[in-house]
Amino acid sequence: IWQAGSLTLRLCLSQVLIHVLFEHAAGYALFAVKEVEEIGMLLPQVEESVLNIGKFNSMVSLAAFFPFKSAQAALENMNAISEGVVHADLKLFLETNLPHAKIGAALQEEFGISIQTGGVVAEITRGVRLHFHSLVKGLTGQAASKAQLGLGHSYSRAKVKFNVNRVDNMIIQSIALLDQLDKDINTFSMRVREWYGYHFPELVKIVPDNSMYCRLAQLIGNRKELSEESLESLEEVVMDNAKAQAILEASRSSMGMDISPIDLINIERFSNRVVSLAAYRLELQEYLRSKMSQVAPNLAALIGEVVGARLISHAGSLTNLAKYPASTVQILGAEKALFRALKTRGNTPKYGLIFHSTFIGRAAAKNKGRISRYLANKCTIASRIDCFSEVPTSVFGDKLREQVEERLSFYETGEVPRKNVDVMKEAVKEATDVAAEIKRKLEKKEKKRKKREKKLQELEANGEANGEAEVSFNISIWPCMF
Structure with a gap:
């Protein structure tokens, strides 16, 4: 029988003889249990005898042991067990040692044997796990521990490597860094404006943008050195001839204090850091856009x-988001307001993080709650498609976005939108075509790769043959040189 959280299976072949199948990092082991009925009647004594290897040996004996040939074989068997699949090694082992013997429901279905569990079986399994290295000849406790540790690491690495939902961790870190950069850039920009404002206070009114102000502070330096020749470089930064001219005129009649060269150098260095942070933020936003197009293209398109x-x-992850109902997605990010409203029996919030979507801002005040519910519903659909689809495509996200646009138009003009069934049929058809095209490209790419590898192998083989010929030729002519 399969036991959740344990890799242990118990097979009962008859009322008198019980066989215990035990999975270990070293291999499969089959134990024969003696005197089942008496043991079942004296369960407390079984619990005590399990801890004593001498008494436990009188109850359990090793019937067969199948060691794994390699760490890769152990990992494959463990993956099969965790997914409830009978591996070929396990099937061969049971067929060899139990002629009528299949795991949990899979074993019972395939071999047709009766499988039972109970308190006594759990205690016997506990004893097998405790004394396993003593019951198997040639296996030491240290070797068993190393095998378990190695298999555990391999299993964890394989799960992280092949779990496609793990890549959303990069998105979580990227958006957290993006928000932190926004705060830091804003704080640092205010520091530059205050610091450089002592020297050129009029510049703040002309250029209110933080990033542009830092670039100008870096470019201008000492305002007294500005001239008509600097007008072109100023215009490149502000992208406006009138503003560039206004900066030049303000520098000539500025009321700011004079500043020493060493102070200007520090201001310029700090401005340079702020400008580089702003440039990195743009690169990070582009990176986030590319990751979202790979991990959650439909949600990004919507x-x-x-x-x-x-x-x-x-x-917490794309999988968790896909599990949430639409009502939870709607107020995600507004938990404090929700619990405060429930506590005071006030009005619950209409939206959380989805408020930053353009759809909420475009809706009329009376329709904001309705469009937020509709948008949350579509976000739930998009996240579930992204989470469980094999081929990443934004077809469904584009169609869902069209539906939200139609619903907004319906609230404003009364024009009836299309039915969801019809829209999804169109999306499924387009997605099938896109998936077929992607599959065709992948197959073409795989053929090219195999062809290139074959060519390299032929070149290597020819190179080795030529090398052997050269060696033999040199050996043959060597005596003739004397």
């Missing part, structure tokens, strides 16, 4: 990369 990434980050 609600945008940044808002979609915030939803994934707040939920």
Whole structure:
């Protein structure tokens, strides 16, 4: 029988003889248990005798042991057991040692044997796990521990490597860093404005943008050195001839204090750091956009990369977001307001993080709650498609976005939107075509790779043959040189 949280199976072949199948990192072991009925009647005594290897040996004896040939074989068997699949090694082992013997429901279905569990079987299994290295000849406790540790690490690495939902961790870290950069850039920019404002206070009114102000502070330096020749470089930064001219005129009649060269150098260095942070933020946003197009393309197409990434980050993972109902997605990020409203019996919030979507802002005040419910519903559909689809495509996200646009138009003009069934049929058809195209490209790419590998192997084989010929030729002519 399969036991959750344990890799132990118990096979009962008759009322008198019980065989215990035990999975270990070293291999499969089959134990024969003696005097089942008497043991079952004296369960407390069984619990005591399990801890004593001498008494336990009188109850349990090793019937067969199948060691794994390699660490890779152990990992394959462990993956099969965790998925409830009968591996070929386990099947061969049971067929060899138990002629009428299959795991849990799978074993019972395939071999047709009766499988039972109970308190006594659990105690016997506990004893087998405790004394396993003593029951198997040639296996020491240290070797068993090393095998378990190695298999555990391999299993964990394999799960992390092949679990496609793990890549959303990069999105969670990226959006957290993006929010932190926004705060830091804003704080540092305010520091630059205050610091450089002592020297050139009029610049703040002309250029209110933080990033542009830092670039100008880096470019201008000492305002007294500005001239008509600097007008072109100023215009490149502000992208406006009138503003560049206004900066030049303000520098000539500025009321700011004079500043020493060493102070200007520090201001310029700090401005340079702020500008580089702003440039890195743009690169990070592009990286986030590319990751969202790979991990959650439909959610990104529906609600945008940044808002979609915030939803994934707040939920903890894309899988968690896909499990949430639409009502939870709607208020995700507004938990404090929700619990406060429930406590005071006030109005519950209409939206959380999805408020930053453009759809909520475009809706009329009376329709904001309705469109937020509709949008949350579509976000749930998009996240589930992204989580469980094999081929990443934004077809469904584009169609869902069209539906939200139609619903907004319906609230404003009364034009009846299309039915969800019809829209999804179109999306499924387009997605099938896209998946077929992607599959065709992958197959073509795989053929090219195999062809290239074959060519390299032929070249290597020819190179080795030529090398052997050269060696033999040199050996043959060597005596003739004397």
